[in-house]
Amino acid sequence: xxxxxxxxxxxxxxxxxxxxxxxxxxxxxxxxxxxxxxxxxxxxxxxxxxxxxxxxxxxxxxxxxxxxxxxxxxxxxxxxxxxxxxxxxxxxxxxxxxxxxxxxxxxxxxxxxxxxxxxxxxxxxxxxxxxxxxxxxxxxxxxxxxxxxxxxxxxxxxxxxxxxxxxxxxxxxxxxxxxxxxxxxxxxxxxxxxxxxxxxxxxxxxxxxxxxxxxxxxxxxxxxxxxxxxxxxxxxxxxxxxxxxxxxxxxxxxxxxxxxxxxxxxxxxxxxxxxxxxxxxxxxxxxxxxxxxxxxxxxxxxxxxxxxxxxxxxxxxxxxxx
Numbered sequence: 001x002x003x004x005x006x007x008x009x010x011x012x013x014x015x016x017x018x019x020x021x022x023x024x025x026x027x028x029x030x031x032x033x034x035x036x037x038x039x040x041x042x043x044x045x046x047x048x049x050x051x052x053x054x055x056x057x058x059x060x061x062x063x064x065x066x067x068x069x070x071x072x073x074x075x076x077x078x079x080x081x082x083x084x085x086x087x088x089x090x091x092x093x094x095x096x097x098x099x100x101x102x103x104x105x106x107x108x109x110x111x112x113x114x115x116x117x118x119x120x121x122x123x124x125x126x127x128x129x130x131x132x133x134x135x136x137x138x139x140x141x142x143x144x145x146x147x148x149x150x151x152x153x154x155x156x157x158x159x160x161x162x163x164x165x166x167x168x169x170x171x172x173x174x175x176x177x178x179x180x181x182x183x184x185x186x187x188x189x190x191x192x193x194x195x196x197x198x199x200x201x202x203x204x205x206x207x208x209x210x211x212x213x214x215x216x217x218x219x220x221x222x223x224x225x226x227x228x229x230x231x232x233x234x235x236x237x238x239x240x241x242x243x244x245x246x247x248x249x250x251x252x253x254x255x256x257x258x259x260x261x262x263x264x265x266x267x268x269x270x271x272x273x274x275x276x277x278x279x280x281x282x283x284x285x286x287x288x289x290x291x292x293x294x295x296x297x298x299x300x301x302x303x304x305x306x307x308x309x310x311x312x313x314x315x316x317x318x319x320x321x322x
Contacts, residue, residue, distance in 0.1 A: 002180040005173040007147035008112075009038050011154035012076065014184040016046055019074065022158060025052040025061055026078030026113075035080045036114060036173055058088035065109045066096050066163075074158055079113030082167060083127040096163040097138030106161035112154070114170035115143075116208050116258055117290075117306055121170075122297035128207070128259035128290075133165045134235050134268070140189060141235040143167040145210035147178040149233055152187030159186060169208035169258075176211070190237030194246065198228035201316055202246040204269055205256040206232040209307060213256050216312035225320065235265055240272055247273055248280040252319055254288060258307060261289040283322035288315050 002010060015022045023046075024039060030053040033040030043051045054061050058079060065075035079085050085092070092111065099107050117126035133139045140162050144150040150168065157164040195210065196217055203213040210231045217227035230246050232239065247253045253273050257266035270285040291305045 001177050002147050003174050004147045004150055004168070004176045005036060005038060007151040007178075007180050008154055008168060009040070010180065011151040011158075012039070013042070013045075015155055015158045016042075016050065018184055021072060022074045022076065023050040023052065023068070024076050024078065025054050025065060027054055027056055027061075027080045029053060029078050034078065036170065038078070058084050059091055062088035062091040062096070062109075062111060065111070066091060066099070066107060069107045069109045070099070070105060074108045076110045076112060076158060079111060081121075081125045082113045082115040082129055083124055085111065085113070085129060089132075092133070092139065092163065092165075093136045097136050100138060100162070107163045108161050110154070110157045110164045110166050112166035112168065114173070115167040116169040116171055117295045117302060118171040118208065120297060120299055120302065121295070123294035126295035128167070128257070130165070130167055130235055131259060131263060131265045134265050138163065139236065140164040141167070142189065142233070143169075143207040143235060144233055145169075145172070145207055145231050147176060148180045149187060149193070149231075151180055152185050153189065153233060155184055156186040156189050160189065167207065171208055172211070189234045190239055192233055192239035192242040193231045194228060194242070195231045196227065196229040198226035199250055200226050201252045201254065201320060202228045202230060202250045203254045203256055203312070203316075204230045204232065204243055204246070206235065207258065209256040209258050212307060212309050212312055215309040216316060219309065219313050220316055225316070227316065232269075240276070243269065243273065244277045247277045251280055251282040253277070253281065254286045254312070254315060254319060256307060256312060257287075257289045259290060260292045261287060262292050264289050283319050286315055286319050288312055
């Protein structure tokens, strides 16, 4: 049984042992072992040439990763918090994402780190920035909800020839525990997973909100409502077919995400359902997401801004009565 955090650490260790071209770089990942201790003990095992402590400059970290990838290496760059990826935004969207189209060269980098709220991180340590990158052709975006998925998807991301943004919900790091296969294994990027089958309503979620959806489904089950929960796992590539198959089965769809409601990735999911699954719908597609505001630091205010199980249950009841 591994925690979400331990599964991510295990994936990094497996790939570094298997492939000498894989190396890590980021702030405080070496001697300190990372802000959340994902890379604890890595420096002793792999040495300074493969576990690089960097200056506090996300642009430099991502730029160096791109340069290393173009020279045959497979860097994994850690953002201490994914909020600060904005400082390296140009390197990702204007450089990494376009090189394959401009020069015909692969850029096998992974930019990973903690995202999401619910831990009192305030407006600078709680962002879910996935929509920015899902909007950028040339980038892949992964946001797992479970330890076994996190390990398999991270290994797949490291092996992928494209730049991959790998988001890890920090509230899940030590909260979620699961049996995780030993050794190296890769899951397919772009394949969603139905984590709970149902027939009355589809909840489509990813990252931390998958667990909210499962909690809401459990509550509604006591009322005789069978909710199907679809975990996207990978946003780009997007597994449209699994989502549409679920909606055609249940005839109702709720899209759940923790990012701000307006222009979040869930809006794209809702649009795809409305465009390609409209004939199967018995009610409008509903979105449940965070309020359009920076994340508050104070816990009661933060909880009021973020989506909750109670919100999902209330929205589901309304959707079922439409």
